Amino acid sequence: MKFSVTFLGGVGEIGGNCYLYETENSAIIVDCGLKFFQSEFIGIDFTIPDFKHLESVREKLKGVIITHGHEDHIGALPYFLKFFPLPIYAGSYAIRLIKHKIAQSKYRPKSFNTVADGETIVLGDFQINFLEVNHSIPDSFFLIMDVDNKRYIHCGDFRVEKNPLIGKPFPFELLEKYKGNVEALFIDCTNVFNTSTEEDESNLLEKFVDIFKNSKGRVFFTTFSTNISRIKLVIEACKITGRKLLVEGNAFSKNINISRELSYLQIPENLIIPLEKIDYYEPEQLCILITGCQGEPNSSLFKVAMMERKKLKISPSDTFVFSSTIIPGNEKNLNRVINEIYLHNGKVIRGVHISGHATQNHILNVIQTVSPKWTIPIHGEIAHQRLLEKIIDEKKLSNPIFVKNGDKITFSNDEYWISPIPTGTIYIDQRGGFEYDEELFKEKKHLSRDGMIIVFYTKNRVMLETFGFRLTDELDIKIKRYINDSMEKLKEITDEDFDLKSTISSLVRRYFKKNFEKRPIVKTITQEDFNEFI
Structure with missing residues (x-):
């Protein structure tokens, strides 16, 4: 049986964790998070994965598994549930956080299902055992997934503690029993640059x-x-x-x-x-x-x-x-x-802090304990992934695999291959609940950087209205003259009909690019537009 994982978010970045696990007959979502606000995103509060690809597997989807209750693992659920009201399986702490998060939304999951350490659930072809681990939030889990006599482990975020304040010590003894019997390990690599042995x-x-x-x-x-x-x-x-x-x-x-x-x-x-x-x-x-x-x-x-x-x-x-x-x-x-x-x-x-993520030594300890055939670094930026990949390879602990958001990795007959899947990012502006896809966000950044100019063009007059920058009186006159002169020349050299609005917009864009290396968005309104409005 083929087994695949599609990385919708959370790989090569910090946040936005969302993974699609899939067989020919069944599919589950592991985590559904947002990516935190980035200062360069003007007017954007956070981003979420684009869920369009999931339409192709809608009939196979059995549920959403949440590894723990951090925003980068549950924050996209209010948007996800709008399209996929699936059952949710999570620890008691995460369930309460999710209920609070969606309280103001009209979209609900099919059911809430609380899971605990050691519990096993079956969703289609997936048998999933929840193994509690240490992290900076209670009820955090590794997912031990058995599919068609093959075992896969998805490590949620974790750190290693011998004497945790909440929960049990890190379960190395329980992981030991899976040693050498794990096809692939998907592991958090966020803190791999930290070579210290952190205290509890x-x-x-x-x-x-x-x-x-x-x-x-x-x-x-x-x-x-x-x-x-x-x-x-x-x-x-x-x-x-x-x-x-x-x-x-x-x-x-x-x-x-x-x-x-x-x-x-x-x-x-x-x-x-x-x-x-x-x-x-x-x-x-x-x-x-x-x-x-x-x-x-x-x-x-x-x-x-x-x-x-x-x-x-x-x-x-x-x-x-x-x-x-x-x-x-x-x-x-x-x-x-x-x-x-x-x-x-x-x-x-x-600096009075201990990370919620495992240090390099602890990450390697987990890999050594499990001894998987394949190890896939996730939940980290590209630098984190590449470093862990390099160390695993040098120490011959496993066979590392590098993946990116938008990759689909398929395992079958002791082999794997990676294929691209159309995925993307949705940008969220909470003020008004606006959502921007990649194209709209590109336009938003374009507006922010270069502004916008509206050209009102009639037979008798040209007017210019700018947004995001201001024209001097001298430049205003120059551009108007340039438009009128260019249109007169164009009419002299051709009898053919041409698109008046797109021609004027192109002229203005060309003028700004040539003279100022500026590329404002240009919109032209003509007499015909006024007539239609009237």
């Missing part, structure tokens, strides 16, 4: 306590809102140092509530205080857990940095702790926030 999350507590004790004023602490282990340490540091905790940002409030419901967090009574009681305490008695670790515009931390929060204005005694990895593309936003904090004499501490 719990080792950060001493550092946090030291910061809390030595800070003379308030501690503003920011991290990813789903990093429940990190929140647990912040709570413990508050207990040890006697600080009260103030939670700022809807994402933190939501995730803390979910974690309490699922017993991942136990918070002493009266430890958390509301904002309106902040003046009851001295600055050195407070810790503010605040959203905005990536410098996101409109986040709570961004507003504090811009001095927009009356009760949270920065003072020289304040310490800001950034405990997270910078997602590629967010550097400018984050640096802006940090510079604003420094401008108002706040203190900044960075």
Whole structure:
């Protein structure tokens, strides 16, 4: 039986994870994520995979498997469910996050199905066992997929911990039983450049306590809102140092509530205080857990940095702790926030963090433990993929395979081949719910870079209206004269009919390219257009 995987997103990039696993008779989706905002995307909040290819396998689709609840693995579901209302299978934490995410949408999955460590489900030709692993969010899984007497393992995001604050130690012993009996391993390579042996999350507590004790004023602490282990340490540091905790940002409030419901967090009574009681305490008695670790515009931390929060204005005694990895593309936003904090004499501490992704040594340990025939690096940029590919090859741990978004890899009779599949990216502007395909986004960038000019052309007059740039009076006259002179010459040399609007638009584009190396979008409106309107 042929077995294939199509990479719709999440390969050669950080985010947008979406994988189509397929046999002749059945298909499943593994993860359905968004790619985080990139600063160069003007007017774009995030991107999602283009799901058009899935129409060709619609009748075979059995369900969506979610490895864990991070946005880059569940964020595209509200858009996906509009076209494919399939059953969803995920851990209890991810299920709650997904329900919250789609609450404002009218689109729903066929069913929600909560899975747990060690549980096995059957979807068509796929028998899938869920193996719980460590990550920076609870209920994270490897998927052990048995298809036609062949075994494939899809590693969701993971790190290796011996003494995790939440969940069980990394399951090397359970993986050992699959050794040498795995056809292909699809593995997270995001942190492959890190050659250290990172400590367990719990080792950060001493550092946090030291910061809390030595800070003379308030501690503003920011991290990813789903990093429940990190929140647990912040709570413990508050207990040890006697600080009260103030939670700022809807994402933190939501995730803390979910974690309490699922017993991942136990918070002493009266430890958390509301904002309106902040003046009851001295600055050195407070810790503010605040959203905005990536410098996101409109986040709570961004507003504090811009001095927009009356009760949270920065003072020289304040310490800001950034405990997270910078997602590629967010550097400018984050640096802006940090510079604003420094401008108002706040203190900044960075680097008190342990990644949610396995280091190089741990990635190699997993590969050695499983000893797959083929290893496919995913969930990383091209540099991460190529490095892991090189190391695997040099150490002869497996046979590495390099893939890209839009590739379909097919396994059959102990061989594989890769073929291209038409895939793409959809760009989302949440203000108004606008969606742009590749072509529209290209036009949007074109508009942003070179602007637009509208030519109103009648027999008696030419008028120009520009957007994104301004013509001087002298240039306005020159272009009008150029249009009129060119049209007169054209009429003299030909009796044939020609498309007036496209001809004028071409003339103007040519003028701007020749004289200014500028390529504005040009639209022409003629007398006939006015007549039709009237």
